[in-house]
Amino acid sequence: MLDKVVYGVAGAAGASVVAWKTMFPWINHDLKIIKVQKRLKTEKDKDLESGEFLIDRFEKHVYNQPRKPFIIFEGNVFTYEYIDQQANRVANVVRTWGLSVGDTVAMMIYNEPAFVWTFxxxxxxxxEAALINxxxxHKQLSHSVNASGAKxxxxxxxxxxxxxxxxEEEEFGxxxxxxxxxxxxxxxxxxxSFDDLMAASSPAGVDGSVRAALTPMSPVCYIYTSGTTGLPKPAPVSLREMSIGLAIANCTSNDIVYTVLPLYHSSGGGIGLFGTIKVGxxxxxxxxxxxxxxxxxxxxxxxxxxxxIGELFRYLLSRPESLDEKSHQIRAAxxxxxxxxxxxxxxxxxKIPQIIEFFGATEGNTMLFNLSNKPGAIGRLSPLLQRLSPNYQTLVKYDIATAEPIRDSNGHCIEVKPGEKGLFISAFAPEMKEVNFYKASQEANEKKRVRNVFKKGDSYFNFGDIFYLDGDYFVYFVDRIxxxxxxxxxxxxxxxxxxILTSLDFIHDANVYGVTIPGQDGRxxxxxxTLYDDKPLTHELLRKIWKHCEENLATYARPMFLRLQKEATLTATFKQRKVELxxxxxxxNLVDDxxxxxxxxxxxxxxxxQDTYSRILTTSKL
Structure with missing residues (x-):
């Protein structure tokens, strides 16, 4: 029955929408998404036909609305015209460096207008701009810059x-x-001094012909992702694809977008800044x-x-109520x-009318979103949406120990049913099957692919995330494997x-993983x-670990908990095992170590x- 509905959507003039909703009560949620996807496709097709890049769109806004506020920062208003003049100064500085279209320059700038006009x-x-966190x-910083191939x-x-x-001066070659x-x-x-160069630079515009060699497939910036192993990896980003994020919320030139997320991140920069520029x-x-x-x-x-991001609202809820939190004009989060x-x-x-929760990955090939205000849902994977999608998306059964899809007797992956959890994968279009997700790691590129999923020769992107599929085909994030x-x-x-931990001379092995804390987001x-010679963790060694992590890891990456084991937890093939840990x-109450x-x-x-354990469980902010 569903097949008949799917294939007859476009031409079933005599079919009753009421009947569809009776037979498939979840279809109304699908229709909302289909409507938005149609609008996004229309906008994307127009962009492809016009050959415009985001910078072209920005320059059009400068011409049409020069005095309109573009960035409001710390009480100061920066118009489209002013940002453009500063960007022209940057361009005229850079053009003296002898670089070519497609070369990379790394930039590490706080959230401020200088980030915008430099970019x-x-x-x-x-x-191409490599956006550095x-x-x-130390090592992560110099690695990230060098991995981008920046000039x-x-x-x-x-x-x-x-x-x-x-x-890290000596590490930049x-x-x-x-x-x-x-x-x-x-x-x-x-x-x-970049300021000295800017002071001597002209605000005159740069003719668009200097970037004529760009194509729709050209990576115009790199946003870093941790990937699944090793140090941060630069993922090439298409501004066209990233900038559609806010379009899901029907963002227009009349909107005012509030961004506190870092601009080097795909959410703050890719979705927030690029989306704002796209519509003016x-x-x-x-x-x-x-x-x-x-x-x-x-x-x-x-x-x-x-x-x-999820943690943001938790902090806001912990604040006393105020008049401002209800007197705003916010229509969507x-x-x-x-x-x-x-x-x-x-x-x-x-008092937020619509919360649009989405799921995506910087290097991924699809995005899910929840337009139904369904608490906790990150999107939908209904049979109708799957059939209409240009790249089939689904959840498959997986081995929790190996983090790999489980195969049937024919060597194919097995899709989950409503009420089950599965690994999220998304099919590549034929022309995208061998596209690289990362700039400098072919091994990492291959690890993100799942081949021969449902038939010989097909290829899917492995997001490495576990979702739960409910009876109405909403999906919920469960975990990252x-x-x-x-x-x-x-x-x-x-x-x-x-x-980082095992670089300390007294640590033999370190098995790192994420753990949940009641009332806290993420892991x-x-x-x-395990230590050499079965040493105890003395106060001196514990302080050394703290200081070492403080010097070598970002705050969010530092282990919050340590567990001292006499022997490492390994699989039969001598790989670290994390499931029980x-x-x-x-x-x-569960751990004797x-x-x-x-x-x-x-x-x-x-x-x-016991007192420390109780304090951790009852602390709202960690």
């Missing part, structure tokens, strides 16, 4: 940014490093999230669309990670953390350690006793 200036020249310490590195204003780069925010006489030798809207940009100023900003600047248990509380208390965990809105490579990092977590907690007061790891 756009590179786009004017057809230069400013939280990365130059632009560092934003701020002593902390300069200090981070200066500490002589790459020219340009510093914003100071003149040449304020810096050590070996660095170049206004962005209220904040340097970082502030729970105490969030609703004040939204009310003051008449914000209509906000971006979020767009983001991911909002827990089901607080969804209705968020929507009711903050493999070698990452997600904490504070960031994906963390367990291999990267383990390598906090935990490391099961994840299940036991830091529960002192010594357990330790990262204590911010003592700046060390402390033993987890």
């Amino acid at each position: 756009l200036g590179l786009q004017k020249m057809g230069i 400013f939280n990365l310490p 130059a590195f632009i560092v934003g204003p701020g002593a902390e940014l300069f200090d981070a780069v200066h500490a 002589g790459m020219p490093i340009y510093i914003q925010g100071c003149s040449a006489n304020q810096m050590p030798t070996g660095y170049i 809207a206004t962005m209220v940009l904040r340097r970082k999230f502030s729970a105490s100023h969030f609703w004040e900003d939204c009310s003051c600047y008449r914000v209509t669309i906000i971006q979020y 767009f983001g991911n990670g909002l827990r089901r248990d607080i969804w209705k509380q968020v929507q009711t208390r903050f 493999g070698d990452t965990f997600r904490w504070k809105g960031e994906n963390v490579s367990t291999t990267e953390v383990a390598n 906090a990092g935990m490391a099961a350690l 994840v299940k036991e977590g830091f529960d002192i 010594p357990l330790y907690f990262a204590d911010q007061v003592t700046k060390s790891y402390i033993p987890i006793k």
